[in-house]
Amino acid sequence: MHISKSFLVLSLAFTSSTQATILTRDNGAPVGDNQNSLTAGSEGSVLLQDVHLIQKLQRFARERIPERVVHPRGAGAHGEFVANGDYSELTRSAPFSEKGKVTPVFVRFSSVIHSKGSPETLRDPRGFATKFYTEEGNWDLVGNNLPVFFIRDAMKFPDMVHSLKPSPVTNLQDPNRFFDFFSHEPSATHMLTQVYSNLGTPASYREMDGWGVHAYKWVNEHNQVQYVKFNWKSQQGVKGLTPDQVVEIQGNNFNHMTEDLYREIGAGNFPKWDLYVKVLSPDQLDSFEYHPLDATKMWLDVPETKVGTMTLNRLPDNFFQETEQAAFAPSNLIPGIEPSEDRLLQGRIFSYADTQLYRLGANHSQLPINRATVEVRNHNQEGAANMSVASSEVNYQASRQLDLADDNQYRAVNTALAGTVQQGAIDKQDNFSQAGIFYRGLSKQDQQDLISNLSGDLSKVKDSKVKHKMLSYFYLADKQYGERLTRAVAGDLSKVQKISKSL
Template sequence: MSANRKNNLTTSWGAPVGDNQHSMTAGSRGPTLIQDVHLLEKLAHFNRERIPERVVHAKGAGAHGYFEVTNDLTAHTKAAFLSEVGKRTPLFVRFSTVAGELGSADTVRDPRGFAVKFYTEEGNYDLVGNNTPVFFIRDAIKFPDFIHTQKRDPQTHLKNPTAVWDFWSLSPESLHQVTILMSDRGIPATLRHMHGFGSHTFKWVNAKGEGIWVKYHFKTEQGIKNLSSEAAAKIAGENPDYHTEDLFNAIKNGDYPAWRLYVQLMPLEDADTYRFDPFDVTKVWSQKDYPLIEVGRMVLDRNPDNYFAEVEQATFSPGTLVPGIEVSPDKMLQGRLFAYHDAHRYRVGTNHQMLPINRPRNDVQNYQRDGHMRFDQNGGGSVYYEPNSFGGPTEAQEHRTTAYPVAGEADSVAYDRDDHYTQAGDLYRLMSEGERVRLVQNIVNSMKPVTIEEIKLRQIGHFYKADPEYGTRVAEGLGLPVPGEAK
């Protein structure tokens, strides 16, 4: 390499990258443009970095159950499985940790995946969320880099706290999720004793074509229970499959876990005036502004017969949608619409949707043919293209997705609102004194191994901006001053 050559980040084909922090979108709100070849190549490569286990959410447990509608919300959505009170829809749920490998301990401090597959009469609907209402980042272009920090160092093959906190300190949008992760809720006592969230904003559409923004909340009927860091570490050494075992045994013994599903609904026009960008997944909507409305009840009442066939081969994607439920311009969601299906095509196979655990309960009619592991009749001798003159399946115009306006220049741009501190500070101030003490201690213990003081000081500055007491306590715990520019 020439001594005077610039240290440019490049694509895999050697072209310099002009922006590695923002997806290319139509205006500041989006949606994301498929012409952003750097984003597509980055996500596609990331999905293929590890085989054969999932690149994220590798360690998981699952169960079958049903969803029963308890409230009539047909004024807001035409989704058939929500069409009448008392209606039951079979489902499969997979819970998981995010960063660990397939054999990692269940009781690590990590968000938990909370993925639900509804087998509806109009096809499968996947609600793929976490046990937290927000996430660390809000643009999918940063996801591969973020997960790299959570995985193993390529030289030492050890977890790297310096990388973790370096990324977080340089990505202040992560502060809200970091505060949740380091709080008491960072380690659920069991998979049964935690809430679940769709996290992203979606759009419901009713039979008249009228839309409304929606967020999903699963509230556990078992109550919230968490583990201290000390108890979690002890259990990890004694029974690393503790959560998996607990869920299986509870269902086996007839102690069926259940959750109530609620939604928050926001009129479409409010998105332009709400004090936080409603499509920013690092933010929540205040329940005072948009109260929770009950939808139904989820019950898990049957264990898998075979872990690999059902839990390991289950595939979920936020792009698996049904009529009446659509997406929003959320930049993180827009990236996931591509990345999840692409990951499954790579990890499980082109025809992963045909596996029993993933197969819809209604008939599938399309013109997709061939591919690895095609184990049905492959369409037989039926017509294999469209349009055609032979009576093959055609589109249903009544199920076209509804429009929403987009505007602006095609460019790689950030969200136009950057308040990363208010909601994290509000969360800190809502905590009891005991919760604050444990939060700060968990952060201090996690940051102590960081080898570069500048990273610690930068992160302390973020905590201080969220709440001066928050930052000061972390600084004192690390034996460092609060940076002057933070005050």
């Protein structure tokens, strides 16, 4: 009997054997490292030559048509940001150039994992993306309502989301799948603790903070660099739903967050957020027990400064044309703001922009909601839905016929590099301590709600090794936290303690 080679290749996916098969790229080439991006030294930027990372992110961004793969359900509003000082000694970026400076903004709040029509009561990190329409182009501050993330390297982003999304076989979301993944990612302990607290079920979009999550670089007119983290603090306060409130609201209204935003803005009760920044000099980056450019970490005990206030005061005229077609990407930067060497941010710089090109087309920046308030001048051309007017025969640069030049004052700042091109994890991982700090900072009731929320999903995990590995992570974060959670899921504390000692 003849069996084709293609059948043998496909059958590998369905074998019950525990023997490992080699992971490959789409061209069949074997993958040498599926855990770490290729970087310029241990502290350096991610390299474009990492073809495996690029392919993972490109393929991941094209998995859904036309719904966003992540952040699919959203609500948006227009408003303005007003600077409360002149911060030009730190950054040349336009929104912070003078006291009282007003910059128009559009904000899109969103779910991250759950689908476009999902109930807003479901546990999920919430997107908090702000588009600043400045006189030097659009700046997108794309963050979440929680200060950290599950992973520190973009290499693992498609894997993480795949595990959290419904099964490709049953189309059901399954804790057995995502805890199986997270049992291999101790870096997620902090984010899991945050998202399983009541912050993971916000009472409203108005009553949640926003975090840039990543570190960026602020650059002044003298090319002096500072590292900065952004935090929107809600003037309405922060309120999460308790487990009982989730059940009560879910049975009556699965659009409660969108309805609240539209009702309050429509009634003239305009929500406000104060923008705070934490700033570190390059020399300070190595003075912490953790790595400050690790997206799973907060900058603890670093002073913060209020730099302005945002007010949302106008609702979209049309949901699809504005909220749904709004295209945010961390690569939308302006002079004075540059990406840091944060590995997750470096991947998002590519993947978010690439996603918008796929989802909305090559000319999505010409849509009114995404259009810059200044004239756009370049030689990008044609493509579907192109609304630009081009009358010149010169569509290249440089040219004696058309004086469209680059300007050296806007060059990226020089960053010193040391080391070798490598694939490997960062040295200062510290996967557990900040999760413990967060747990101990909760009230007794919020701690109890966290245990209830987390044990509800963790108790569904059938694989004892996965369950006890996860329990050991929470035990290492805080012994009381781990012990209470172990009791709640009927785990074996001695096994948890044994695993903890081996980590």
